[in-house]
Amino acid sequence: MSFSPLKIVLFVSEFMVPLVIFYIVGYGMLMKKNVYEDFVKGAKDGMMTVVQILPTLIGLMVAVGVLRASGFLDLLAKLFTPVAMLTNFPSELVPLTIVRLFSSSAATGLALDVFKEFGTDSYIGTLASIMMSCTETVFYTMSIYFMAAHVKKTRWTLPIALASTFAGIVASVFLAKIM
Amino acid sequence: MLNYLWGLMLLLGVIYGAFTGRIDAVTNAVLDSSKEAVSLCVTMLGVMGVWVGVMEIAKTSGLIKVLSRKMQPLIKFLFPKIPHGHEANEFILVNIISNILGLGWAATPAGLKAMEAMEKLEKERGNKEYLETASSSKRCASNEMCTFLVINISSLQLIPVNMIAYRSQYGSINPALIVGPAIIATFVSTIVAVILCKVAEGGKHK
Known part of the structure; x- marks a missing residue:
């Protein structure tokens, strides 16, 4: 059996969720807590969150569905083809990348559209999944957080936040390619 | 923000659809997409139920507290100038832990509290921009605020539960396959964020 870094990554993927569940439930039982009752209470909270979203x-x-059906998303992807050719980044994901900076839920809508159009396990689907997992809503987060501190001048926050988002996207492209 | 974005998406879709003669497809999209949203939420009900349930065990058993204590040195490294025992530390810790565990709804309130606490810290430091009399339009963010935000934005989530749920809803053979790569990509973006923040903090502006 050979040990390639990729295998380790996929191994982590496979084991991460069961491992976290094992660790948390095991710890709860060690502490002699009523793990099942706590779980049920939490599950209720989780379901309430879903109902709220x-x-x-x-x-x-609906908005993304309308854009897709009208052919506008295809037009957008076509417009970004030159950029994509230059950077080796799929043009179909350019709208998702831009929207992601502004709104998490709108980006989710677009990501789901990507899954529907190209499949979750295609290169584009995989890339979208990783990208969505390693980025945050830059502008939204900045505006609500700075509002809480009554700050107007944000200094170097935006350029560095964008640089870090960009680094995450580059890493995603690399990872999706080798998968 | 979303008001414009959402409105624009719908208006553009309807106008473009009318011009390209796909208005019937647009009508169908309205009906199908709304139905799809509901069926997606049914999947999400299960996944989120399990996840938040397990996290509740982590909370009541004190595991999250133990993890926070282990994270203390990291907070010290990221925010060396926040005095020991200042309330900002506590909120930053809760926010970062919640982000790592993917508890977004717990992360945001703690994050906002952290920002308020850092605002108070600036007042305690006697920063003139933060006095009651100063106009808030000239108020600059402190180093700690910038670093805190950048790290938040760099994404810290260990397991992208939502993405796994969406992938499973849309027929992925292995929905959790992206966990490992996502951890690496998240790590890369956070490392870049921390390095750049340290460089920027080292620059001028006290």
């Missing part, structure tokens, strides 16, 4: 999801999936 349902309206936004309906709104955004």
